[in-house]
Amino acid sequence: MSSPTSARRLRIGVDVGGTNTDGVVLDPSRSSESDRGIVAWHKAATTANPSAGITNAITTMFASASPKISPEDVASVTIGTTHFVNAVVERDASRLSKVAVIRLSGPFSKHAPPCVDWPEDMRGIVMGYYALVKGGLEVDGELISDIDEDEIVAQCHEVKKRGITSVVVNGVFSPIDTVERQEERAAEIIRREIPGCDVVCSKEVANLGFLERENAAILNASILPFARRTIRSFQKPVRELGINCPVFITQNDGTVLSGEMAAKFPIKTFSSGPTNSMRGAAFLLQGQGKNVQKEDQAMMVVDIGGTTTDVGLLLPNGFPRQQAAYSDLAGVRMNFSCPDIKSIGLGGGSIIRKGAPMSIGPESVGYKLTKDAYIFGGNTLTTTDCAVLLDPSLGIGNTDLVKGQLTEEEGAHFKSIVQQKLEKIVDTMKTSPEDIPVVLVGGGAIISPDRLKGASMVLKPQWSQVANAIGAAIARVSAVVDTIRSTETRTTQQLLDEISKEVMEKTVEAGGSRDSVKVVEVETLPLQYVANMTRFIVRAAGDFDFSRTIVPEVAPELELELEEQDTLPKSGSATAQRDQEPAVDIATYKPDVRNRVWYITETDLGWISSGCYILGTGGGGSPYPHMILLRELMRAGAVVRVVSPADVADDAAVGCGGGAGSPTVSIEKLQGDEMMDAQRELYKICDDRATHMIALEIGGGNGLQGLTLGASANMDLPCVDGDWMGRAYPTKWQTTPVVFNERQPIWSPICIADGNGNVVVMPKASSDRQVERIMRAALSQMGSQVAAAEPPVTGAEMKRWVVDNTISQAWRIGRAVARSRQENRLENVGETTIKECGGSSAGKVLFKGKIVGVERTLRMGHVYGECIVEGTDVGGHDGASEFVGRIKIPFKNENIAAIRIRESDHDEVEDKQALEKQEDVLAIVPDLICVIDAQNGEAIGTPEYRYGLLVIVVGIAASDKWTGSQRGIEIGGPKAFGFGHLEYEPLGQFVKPVSVIDEFDRAQT
Template sequence: MALTIKPRHLRIGVDVGGTNTDGVILDPLERPGSCILAWHKSATTANPSAGIKKTIETMSTLATITPDQVASVTIGTTHFVNAVVERDASRLSKVAVIRLSGPFSKHAPPCVDWPDDMREIVLGHYALVKGGLEVDGELISDIDEDEIIAQCQEIQTRGIKSVVVNGIFSPIDMVERQEERAAEIIRRELPGCDVVLSKEVANLGFLERENAAILNASILAFAKKTIRSFQTGVRQLGIQCPVFISQNDGTVLSGDLAARLPIKTFSSGPTNSMRGAAFLIQGQGESEGSSGQPMLVVDIGGTTTDVGFLLPNGFPRQQAAYSDLAGVRMNFSCPDIKSIGLGGGSLVRQGDTLTIGPDSVGYRLTQESVVFGGDTLTTTDCAMLANPSLNVGKAELVQGALKEDHLVQFKALVAQKIEKIIDTMKTSPDDLPVILVGGGSIIAPDQLKGASKVLKPQWSQVANAIGAAIARVSAVVDTIRSTEARTAKQWLEEISKEAEEKTVMAGASRESVKVVEVETLPLQYVANKTRFIVRAAGDFDFSRVTTNTIPETVETDEALVETEDAKPKSQPPRLSREQEPIVDIATYKPDVRNRVWYVGEADLSWISTGCYILGTGGGGSPYPHMILLRQLLRAGSVVRVVSPTDVNDDAAVGCGGGAGSPTVSIEKLQGDEMMEAQNELYKICETPATHMIALEIGGGNGLQGLTLGASTNMDLPCVDGDWMGRAYPTKWQTTPVVFNERQPIWSPICIADGNGNVVVMPKASSDRQVERIMRAALSNMGSQVAAAEPPVTGAEMKRWVVDNTISQAWRIGRAVARARQENRIDTVAETIIEECGGSTAGRVLFKGKIVGVERTLRMGHVYGECIIEGTDVADQTDTTSSSQFTGRIKIPFKNENIAAIRISRGGQHEKGLLEKQEDVLAIVPDLICVIDAQNGEAIGTPEYRYGLLVMVIGLAASDKWTGSARGLEIGGPKAFGFDHLKYEPLGTFTKPVSVIDEYDTSSSA
């Protein structure tokens, strides 16, 4: 007997793409195999609202349903992201930014790292005012209402209608509510103005969260009009149900919330396909991802194949910490999708060997493909030739289009391409189910290596619309809590309840809500502080949602909605996260005159990249420091570097750097604390500095010598060298302490927090005591300070320094930039080794994929280990290479990487089992550097996560560390608790080649 359809329970899903608009009507009361009452696929119309209306109308007729049976309409759209990618000034509004940052972030203004044309279109005004929190929730300063009112008057004068409020550590601000209070003032002073709170858009990461909030604010007016037009079209069909918009993480937003947070819809298309695929296979007797088994979804369109990883909780795996859109770096949640140029319209060429793509006929498939009467051979033609039962076009038209041996090659090549990309997405060698969806899935084989089964479900061509129809509600709590009085487990229980309650408030029914994702991240150098990220999800409670339409404004909608181009426009190239200057790397020469290197923007970008790689996983990202120094260069500042050999013996070489948690440094951007610490130190130091040097070349501190020495700061040349040759977790792990010629070296010392607090220590009993006292003060100064160390003589510097490390960072960064420019990331690890002295000075230790990460907090330091599975990490379109690395290694770390150790094939060693000497590939003080195989950038230990493809390189440490028993005691295995292992060098240290020696123009005169 047919199931009687109950009123108001059907779900409609519509996905509006650049080429096609797909729709489904779904009955959730039916079994998955028979729940699709109707589906429709048509070309996207110039007016997407009209296209949505027509699609729903067509499906309603096919399914013979009435409007009162529909419980929800969910729409996925690329409309908003296209406006940003296309830099469409007609759809992007000017934005004002008010930062609640007190004395911090002044050197990195809003949109500082944006492409110039995007900044010109979007940024209308900004102001830095009082406000902001420390990592422990203490006030940097309270907001000042008068300050904000004054800025409102300026914003009104400029005619700006969208305002972003961004406060330091606002995502953890549950008590002071500074962003909310500032927004209340703005709305009172500027009635009708759109106000975006950064904490509602993204999480920790000040610049990246602000960038996302600005883009969100810029598109608000357009989003309101667009979503209102969607709602109106649905209402005109007589359907009086809520209209939802699907978002990036596989859940949905109500129409009014999507109109406030349109950025959360930017990557909804791939996510809809993944969720729809998982739902569809239930009809084939399979269970959905939420039952506990991860799955891979392969979506094959006309031009590309997109692969995503569906987690056991039923949601897509998300990208790493940062994403990039139209050259803007952000940190909002996006699905982790990898793509290759393989689709149903990919061109097939016959020669000595057969090749496929990456170019495609795309949406012209039905006009140009041979099987449809055209003259262009495509993968669809070859698939029909291999299997005429596919019933696409006219099979007789492709007879004889391929030689028999080429047909065999075609099948093998398609399989290899898909197998390679699915392997890059897996987190273990185990076979996983693979679900094929998309109109181009007919070209894929029924069996794939690495797949436990290959599923091609019915209705897969509209999986994206199905994903929209079944989407759920979710909410995330990302916060930092103290574990001094309460355990992490106790906090997780409370935060999980908070996430569940937040999900209910977002519209979910209370009985359906469950926690689906939990992550705990102890903070480096911050005692008893842990970051908790908890996500909950549930089904919509339709009894509580409203059907209100977004109110109309005085502006008309037509200009922004009705004239939208139906076909996708060409996208501008995405820029790297540093916005690298465009230079001819092969011919570029740094500006070196009279043995002084004048650092330019290209040099700075490369040095920054190299510093993070030399950080061996620690030191914090140099990115915010690079932005600050680049601003100084653009303002006319001169930055000089000199060789250690050119420094007079009686010179005074000063030093300064940051100390604290990298988590704090990405949120509380540097103010004037570096110069403040130096100024206060020299009030008690009799000898003024004549030069500056970096404390450590690894990480963010690698740029501090350059910054302090800039002509607009101390106006001193920076020595091409440092006191570590890498990064280490403590100040006493420096080469001057190794030489021990005077004790202590780092006294007197001064630290400043940038907020009016300065600590000066005139003397100390030892360098270890300096470290202990400084760390104690650090915890009460916001967990981040600038430190100024007393100068040493030029003669001492030349004995203690690790020479030419700025040059080394420059060469490493140049190698990475060249590899990206020439599309040779697959060999970037080998190139870096070559730049650092060749095979005698280092080697590639391993290439593979991170399959496990553990972290614990002890004495303020984050300890842990990273497990890497050997695999081929080369370009996934290259099907000829195979991996030379097999098995697994583990990398234990204490903020920085300690060792690379081969482990048993079965997985991690049992707890407490000691490593064997013969398993050690490299160990401190040698440098173990983990590099992202997709872009050549360093990956810091806080960024380690499942699934990242990585290369691991080992570099021989400076002989300043390895040349004495004291050096090995301070910087070797015993210093990190590996007393049972003996240091055995992986190579012979090669002194980095000086940029000054190579490029000095005076030397050739």
């Protein structure tokens, strides 16, 4: 047990990198002094056995400190490491194990196998085997099916045959499974059948989002054996030095894990190195004695280590900018909170290959720098060698040993390549072309020039070389609960109070001091089309409770293993990540259009998907899982064709199909065969056979369904370049065929299927509103997600009703986003989007700012809410924003309006109705109000709205199919959403989207 803490005041931070081990002893009580409370610091080459390196760092700091440090003075030792993330970035097969995946998914997810969206080389190293078996839950906790023990046992035999000892279990909606415990039960069977294997339950690694959670669990499982050895090598020296205090490992959000938990969940430490460096940089800049960072100005932190350079944006609040809904590591998409970091294979140990052309990295000598580099007597040319050769005053190693290794021309070329690499990664992270301060930290910062294009200044604060160790030393402890609960018998506030107590208790269990733990983040997300169900995400954080932590022991039988095994990467790993293939040249790319038929490529699909989500106006669900499904069909040889509405014969039969349900369900219960099931069942009662397909709505995931159904692997029909909405709407009766009212009802007969063997066919209905009501009632009993098949209309009808060329419009918007990213001009992505939609007369950027408030309620299956955006400069640089004040964006699944908040809105107003009539409406339905993430240019859906996101709000004029008649405005305008007190005023003049087919048809050129 730990001793009383009255004398304990010092915190030790150690960062064990692939090249250097850094340490710092910090006295928090003296942090306001000029030396920032730094009692001692240390930097040395990482040893083959990290245990020896940590021992050396701590003993050296103890010896150098004045006054002398006693082990009894130390309150905590916190260690950060890049070992695990480097194993992934470098594709090091010696540190990554093959993984088997057992999905408890029943009939779902079959078209998107594990690692489906991984880079090919990474998938080849990690993915060993997978199987889909019975299991999984619906969103309300009902069973899709129970697990079958015999089925799991049979799959265990297959796993054993392949010699795989790391297994991931991933069940549909497993994070909310507190009763059936399907993942846990399956894990028990696997451990029994494969003794000694590592089993990772996905629910313990990440939250809702089936593919992303699975990806995180697979990476975690792959790194486990290496992680155990490494963590134990961290714990051992602390015990041997007589330091009787807890040992923590830093995780991605700047807080810590116990050593035991870090050994089970090493993935939670993957981005901790950059986070520690950024937090350390913020801590050091506070002690500069001068204001290097202007108010409300972000700074770029460039952390140059031995193997990689990690770049992130440090916000004015001293914390790194976070990625939005998803994170990306080495091309693998995951769904837990991570700093928005970009990494490249450039560091102090990067290997130089001379020749034409000269190459630098991504391979690195890593921790063997002091052995392999020329300046230390080795025979491998590294970036540190070159930096010392060009500037002997650095005082590193023996300069004489590297003389003659570079000609003057090669030296200039080296400097140019390093500078270009750094400038490119900095520019990639910027959301504006404006110059901003750049802070250099890390031991490899010596290779950086003092000036960088795009940097208003380049700063290197005192102790910057150990910023990562400082960040580790000042870290806190936290916990999060992400769950779905029923509000049928308890209020949202009652549940929130209960969950807050639960997460605070988890934080205390993780080592937090009960008196200091507080809830720091709360999000409530009522689920569409799911009765009385709300998703809660609650995070708490606090200081350590040093008085009660048990110091972990290292098992004696493992000490020999630690001494014998090299836990660090092999230098010059043959599996190191190579430079990626050149990106598509957006300026010269031309889609494949032949004889007025557009053949969709993967590039087209990516841009269309991006554009669909923006046109979804906050709703429609993310197209990502649907894009992955269609991409897999295309990679298997399926052909996807698009034709112009004008080219469809009048007597053609244009079919339609799409999904209905909750976006939360769509990211968890991945599509099976329900789309085709619904079509097959429909045509058993429908005489007209479709000759073409069309999307129900271009907005969101349904924007891709016409393409998917029409693919040659499915119905083998061309898809019409258009849809029935020109956006996304929450109901089927809000479609242009209903607006024209030439047939009543238009959506009958109709068929819906849930993919789990349940099909509902409605041969006739009294109205399209009744179709909607009946379908929604069935939907709630069918897992809150179904596929619907609608009867064909004639080609002539289609041409009167269709919103033309919306696939082309989505493609152009997606291309504009890609171009903005490529040119590092994301602050102008709103303007470029408007340009693709017809220019300033057809739309405008309504607002730029930060989300500062979100409210959500559930009524009649739809999520109603309001998002508050405060004007700010989204570019992250100094300068006044033209967008001041606040706006509110009410939504009903989709965004309804953008309304400027008057100052009087904050005061008590007796006549609310009179105030509402005075509201300053910037845009309102049926015009499109789209919210775009200022950090990456992609759409943000209403379920993803959360505090702190930087956004650009864009307004686009609605199609004249909506605005050309009073009926269209009544069905799709303010009145339909309960805003009858507001009149529709057109945002601009609708401009028909330019057809890709018309522009690029080879027959014309």
